[in-house]
Amino acid sequence: MTESTAPATTDAQSLRRLVNGVIWPGFIGTSVPSWLAEALSDGLAGVVYFSHNLLPDMPGQPAELSAAIRAANPLAVTGADEEGGNVTRLQFRAGSDIPGAAVLGALDDVTLTEAAGRAIGTLCRAAGINLVIGPVADVNTNPLNPVIGVRSFGSGTDLVSRHTGAMVRGIASTGVGACAKHFPGHGDTSGDSHLSLPRLDMTLDDVKRVHLPPFRAAAAAGAAAMMSAHIVIPDLGEAPATLNPAAGALLRGLGFDGLLITDALDMAAVQATVGMGQGAVQSLLAGADLLCVGNPSNPYSSGGGTDGTGQGGAGEDDYLQVRDALLAAVADGTLPISVLERAAARVAAFASGAARVPAADHPADPAQEPDWVAVAARACTVSGSGGTAAVAMPRLPSGVSAVDVVDLRTAHNMAAGATENFFAAALAERLTVRTLSLQELVADKEAVQVPPGLDSPSPRPCVVVLDALLDRGQAAGLAELIDVVPDAIAINAGLATPLPVAPPMPIINCFGSSRVSARAVARLLTAEDRTGRTL
Template sequence: MALRDPHHCPAAGLSRLVNAVIWPGFVGATVPGWLDRALRDGLAGVVYFSHNIDPDVPGQLPALSAAIRAANPSAVVGVDEEGGNVTRLQSRGGSAIPGAAVLGALDDVEVTAAAGRAIGGLCRAAGVNLAIAPVADVNTNPLNPVIGVRAFGSSAALVSAHTAAAVAGIQAAGVGACAKHFPGHGDTVADSHLDVARVELTLAQLREHHLPPFQAAFDAGVAAVMGAHIVVPGLGDAPATLNPRAGALLRDLGFGGLLVTDALDMAAVRATVGPGEGAVLALLAGADLLCVGNPLNAYTTGRDDEACYTEVFDAVYSAVSSGRLPVEVLQAAAGRVAAFVQWSQEASRCGEGGACEDGEVDWVDVAARACRVDPGAGAVALAGPDAVVTLVDARTAPNMAAGATDNFLATALLEGYEVCVPDVSLLSAEDLSDLVSAAASQGEPVLVLVDALSSPMQQATLAAVAAVAPRALCINAGLPPEPGTATGTALSTVHCHGFSRVSAEAVVRLLTPAR
């Protein structure tokens, strides 16, 4: 079908133009054939997920990035690298850089800037030129299932200051930062990976409490912004990603850089209009770069990585060919992608050495200083090195943004202790009580790991442990309650503001100060 626009390009040119705004994930640690062909036909680039990274092969990831750029020297290579709970580059062992809630609790913007430089350095070494971070959301709803400890805090002023610092740090390393999730995912009670999330706020409330961190990111020169699949009633019924009023709001705030969609395979798009139609609507709403998503997500089962990409490509190509999507819209989006690439290449040259200027930061010390202790009956310390630590992992479903991870606290404890980690899912309440009671009666330390103090299931496990081991210790890797507010447990509690390798090591250091 011929283009209706009189200034259309030939089919081959249109193929390259459509590819120029598509940003897929892929399966494997090398470049598959379909991806190589698409890159050579102008594909914007790729997003890495943990399954693309093989830490057992030295140099694998930089080599993969080099192969991608051999096929397309202008490729945008991105990765979710927030530090703390959400990491791809360090997913096997856990992040060595504290996450946003840790940094917000410490509230030292210079430390946050250094963390940004460290994230930028990781990305740069991997051949990544766009870090999908920092999170600029203000987590005003403590029941938020997807943001939580990924945010710097619940105050617009605090989050604004740390967002700007993180942006400056990441970009000092010559890597683009991408503030997310515009216009603010912090007041939702649904996870947009799994459902349509709504922000029940007026536009005035949104402007006062949720937009300031994005404005701070713009003022700091952030290279990119990621939109959110959230419905803001004041902007209409469509998710912000697909909503021209949300796109206009972003540009009205003065941001002229790259607008990236959140993944089009998330339920807010996948289960409503679908990724293909979602891609077209996102472009019409002002998006520039279409993040296709992770082809290994459980909800994409049965569709391979090429099929995920092709669905988006075909839908956009057809929409331009029919005249529904004006070619000028596509050209403008591709132009902003190209402008980012040019910025990235210049920033990379200027940022050489910028990630290393901090020397060796003791990130475990940083995370330990951010911990908060709410004392209860038990001592906030572990016994001598001959102790057997019983670690009851009461956590339930993992955060979709982070995915399932190893038990980093168990790993950190194993450096100095014998550790027993019972499988709570296989034990009856009576068996768990018997096991914990036996450990406590022998004077052995008992720890309970939680990540949501508001969870009835996790509270039930805490109560069961407290009934037989009142001197046990709760390790809360989720959001802490406001100071002076009850935690819901009588156990002494260490709030570590996240679950990552560095926070786990910080907890162990805190519990063993004399070692």
Template sequence: MLNTGSDSAEPTQEELRRLVNSVIWPGFHGTTLPSWLRKVLGEGLAGVVYFSQNIDPDSPGQIAKLSAEVRAAHPLAVIGVDEEGGGVSRLQAKRGSLVPGAALLGRLDDVELSEAAGRTLGRLCREAGINLNLAPVADVNTNPLNPVIGVRSFGADTALVGRHTVAVLRGIQALGVGACVKHFPGHGDTVTDSHLGLPRLDLKPEVLKAQHLPPFQQAIEAGVQAVMTAHIVVPGLGDPAQSETPATLNPAAGELLRSLGFRGLQITDALDMGAIRATVGSGLGAVQALLAGADLLCLGNPANAGSKSEEAEYLEVFDAVLAAAQNGQLPREVLETASGRVMAFARWSTQAMEAAADTRGGAVEQDWAARIVNAFSLSEPPSEPGEISRTTNELEELAKKLAWPTGTELHFLDARRGHNMAAGPSGNFFAAALSEHYQLRRSSLDQLSSTPGAVVVLADALQPGSEQLEALTQLAKKAPKAICINAGMAPGVQLPLSTVNCFDSSRITARAVAALLSGSVPGR
């Protein structure tokens, strides 16, 4: 926090610049610390956020060394990462997460297992020198058409989401790493991806309070260190003008969060996302977010398409906040309060790291494959006209119906349409896992012969009317015995192919699916 020696003394320009820096949290390119970033860390920058481009899995200790570089420039830096497990991983992005995602944990509904997953995430962060994990997701996924939350949520039941949110955050924080629940006040009933546009949460206040706020309330009562706000419009939250702005920029959303008893770190979702960039822009968005109660301005991933250079992104926000502080639009007290909370978290993390006795957090895999297969299901197409699809969770039946002999030539089609913006680009872990059992041949629908033999297609968005569902329909005409691996939510529609719903795209899930297709049930 700014120290001027007097509550009424005006800060010097150097002090004001340090104060502005202390609430800014950028991302960057590369696996070493850029010179510009080293400089501004020395000038009081809050810290950095890691993305997959900052991690080199082929260089043991690289990320811990990078964190040491950051802390050499700023000993109390906040170093963060999105390490949710499942399909959203930075530390294991290139080879795939060995921690199952939230939807699988919710389907298993074992809070001890969820806490173990949290401890593993905390251990991964701790060993990398990271002190804040932007996880878990506390959104209740009540809209099956949600394009950005989906399997990142523990489920559609408020109580279930609440208990597993608490379990995972406790596991993370047991390792001395702060957890950050997201995306307040709830991103689960939206149909727009806030990376690309501005979603609306068209719910009555009483529905929001009953369905979507409880997991955040439970997390706050459990001692969560940080909460990330959502770039969503919540009609009726605040006065008419406020309620048409994203929650991150809406003072009423900040007031609502604090009314739940939260005294920790309020973090913005990335300011480079379409919901902010395409409306007010990152610079003005940063000023409005601080006025709305934010403490830490997450700038986002400079590797995303359309992003400015990392330094230009930082300067846009820094210049806007500095100008607003100089012209009186942004009161000094607002900046000092935000900066004080950032420093309070940094001090908490130092003490928590020292106090955490168990730095192992359990084995990384913990025989996850044997556990998560119990959450899979098989949806079968009707065998006769007029019948409805049948779904089974019986693993032995599932393996028996699906099995191909090891070594079979397997045509592999990927029907997915790019990567989820929250997850970022990653490898095809299903193809890699299947290659351990079969002679894999990557194909397209056009390349298949009239008698293609064994065929598997990978999908993750099979909602009614989707391109992927249409692709399955066309494939069924050519290869009716093909099998679909669905890494997304199980759709509430009749599917044209036998489909394994695995609710996740992590490496550990891909391995479990591949084992089932080869006729074995992991752990049995």
């Protein structure tokens, strides 16, 4: 028997408010555009912040923006991807001051991880954010994973489980909700769901054994939400987990009754397959409660016009595409009202609980926060040189005042976005830094003419930055650089992946490219901090 679509008493306005109550869009602008204010006053669930919504030179602006959003809807859910390390919205331009998951996993000190969660929660609470889209609970078992990598606590199920739980506890202790991601586990994929539809080629039994325990730990620690992954698990069927009722049932089978949030519906795994509108409908039918629409500034977003004020209101088209698809699905009987009511009730329950937590209940205590740069320095390891099992932490020559920095990284992580070279910036706080491409470095060295019988003039020390030691392009660039500057020092901002043949140079593995990790490496290279470990 087909479920009833809409009760006769449901008028158009009530239905629109019900639909709005499960939609969580992004927007372009640093203030509330008119379309967003109207949607919020009409029951929109809330908003997701991205870096383009925030003004780095105005410390109070995020809180003012959140206040303006809550003026339109006092129960608005405001969220942001704030993971620490590489992925930050509030500190995007300057770089995160809080170590990322791989740094914390390398140290394996749950007390530090819980403290990092408190720091993230405090940062978000001050900005008026009531739901952190984090931590990453994925077990990164595939070293070639292009989107998770150092965003994960590591490749071991137990390690990731205990640190996911600790991070959730830390965030929750500040009165901010935590959303563990990406259920049921994005860590063994070789594709990026921003760009394609990845497959997790594992049996369901292996998924349950390897990838589900961190989500159980998140639930036990008090996670307010889980975010689904746009990945196919063949044993669950060919639909991506976000759109797959079997994946939704798998989550509820863990005993979790909080919010199930979709990963962004504008990502290619959904938009290029079923489309955002159908993706929204299918997500709700699969058990989702809150539809994360996505970042309208992304090149694959449908974008959206302006709000008529010149302040920018892009994002409206994406929101309308999702809203109108849901209204149409109710009208044609595809989407039962009861499904919407269930989802909206969970969203409202979270929002009401978040609104009841006074700010004074969770005062910040900066004096108790660790020295995060020292923490990140302790996580650094050294590998190389020339196959040596263990080498000392390298340092720049005593008295050096200038250094060349060559960045061999070929692309940015889509979740993190494009950032400046924080390693060059951190070294520039201590030394004169010249940033060059590999081609410029080669040309510069070839231009130096050394008379026969004389040694080469003392060159500037060279630091080279990589983030994927197994990437052929970066490996080839490193080999070319070594021919020109054999005494260069390499900084690996990615996973500390064992190499078949170690290059004849020391490699500092710092497990991230954030500002805090960059400053840690700068301390080590200038011998201010000698706490890094060796491999």
